Amino acid sequence: MTAASSRPRPATASADLSEYFERVRQQGMGPLWKAMGELMPTTPKPREVPYQWRWADIRDLVYESSKVVRVEDAVRRVLMLLNPGLPPEQAAVTQTLYAGIQIILPGEVAPAHRHTPNALRFVMEGEGAFTTVEGEKTILRKGDVVTTPNWTWHDHGNESKGPVVWLDALDIPLVNALSGMFYEDYPQKTHPVRDAANSSQRTYGRALRPTGETRASNYSPILNYTYASAREALESMPSTAWSPTEGRVIEYINPLTGGPILPTMDAFLQQVDPGMDLKACRQSASRIVMGVEGEGTLEVEDQRFRWKPFDVMVVPAWAKHRVVPSGRTPAILFSYTNAPVMRALSLYRETVV
Ligand code: GTQ
Numbered sequence: 001m002t003a004a005s006s007r008p009r010p011a012t013a014s015a016d017l018s019e020y021f022e023r024v025r026q027q028g029m030g031p032l033w034k035a036m037g038e039l040m041p042t043t044p045k046p047r048e049v050p051y052q053w054r055w056a057d058i059r060d061l062v063y064e065s066s067k068v069v070r071v072e073d074a075v076r077r078v079l080m081l082l083n084p085g086l087p088p089e090q091a092a093v094t095q096t097l098y099a100g101i102q103i104i105l106p107g108e109v110a111p112a113h114r115h116t117p118n119a120l121r122f123v124m125e126g127e128g129a130f131t132t133v134e135g136e137k138t139i140l141r142k143g144d145v146v147t148t149p150n151w152t153w154h155d156h157g158n159e160s161k162g163p164v165v166w167l168d169a170l171d172i173p174l175v176n177a178l179s180g181m182f183y184e185d186y187p188q189k190t191h192p193v194r195d196a197a198n199s200s201q202r203t204y205g206r207a208l209r210p211t212g213e214t215r216a217s218n219y220s221p222i223l224n225y226t227y228a229s230a231r232e233a234l235e236s237m238p239s240t241a242w243s244p245t246e247g248r249v250i251e252y253i254n255p256l257t258g259g260p261i262l263p264t265m266d267a268f269l270q271q272v273d274p275g276m277d278l279k280a281c282r283q284s285a286s287r288i289v290m291g292v293e294g295e296g297t298l299e300v301e302d303q304r305f306r307w308k309p310f311d312v313m314v315v316p317a318w319a320k321h322r323v324v325p326s327g328r329t330p331a332i333l334f335s336y337t338n339a340p341v342m343r344a345l346s347l348y349r350e351t352v353v
Pocket of ligand 1: 076078099100101102119154168170
């Protein structure tokens, strides 16, 4: 007997292991060697796909929702933007992010509740709705960005004469992936207004803060970042501060830390002037982009999304992308990403392509 013949026979590629794999599977196990390539690709392979929802289509269906369901029954009258690459029950626009379009009619109140997901809102249409968060009320104007951090009471209402529509950006799929979801209804329809309207904007939104303030929470103390101030910052940004990949871009920051507006999501307003020729890049964060003014093309890998105001688009994690403006006025875009989470876990990378 040779030494070689006493060793177990090595499995060859051609050996039929299906009966073995079946017994492995029945015992709740699996062979890593069959899964390795899928589990550990050399670069991120997200399941979300590049996608575009056109405002013209969103708008019709969202307005129709206000006829088919009452806000008291819906709690939030929202159409979710569901990425076709992901299971619809995850409510996911990317693997970690959520996007929805909410409509609130004159006289309506979306009842008070709180939950562990963080939320950001970008007002798309109408003027004069309000959001109250932890006792501070703010009146919403087009383009305003409003924060609703983890576990803060919030209700929305509309005391104006017309419908108001906004984008809801939340981290629902991330929170559910981590089994961190908690939710509570407030016992009344609205919760009490304690502070003066927009007090947080006036206190913290001017490079000032209360003396002795030592709080540095991981979310911004500012409830409403007005569109007028964000647009002004873009317009006045010195050219030395422009980005080769994004043009003029400002981040909505937490003034207490200089960091992102919320611990799980950052948010940006971008201006790409006519003729700006940007470089494409990849980022390991996934990004939701919404056109706000002007028009252009968002290139994502080999797709070209021609966009108009309030179209919503998905840039999957690590997808090569860039904005190409068209027309004679600047292209303005709002976007949000999951980069704060990626950075906190040392998973964030970016590269110019
Ligand atoms: O306005 O509180 O789109 O709780 C999804 C969940 C909006 C909200 C959404 C929410 C809200």
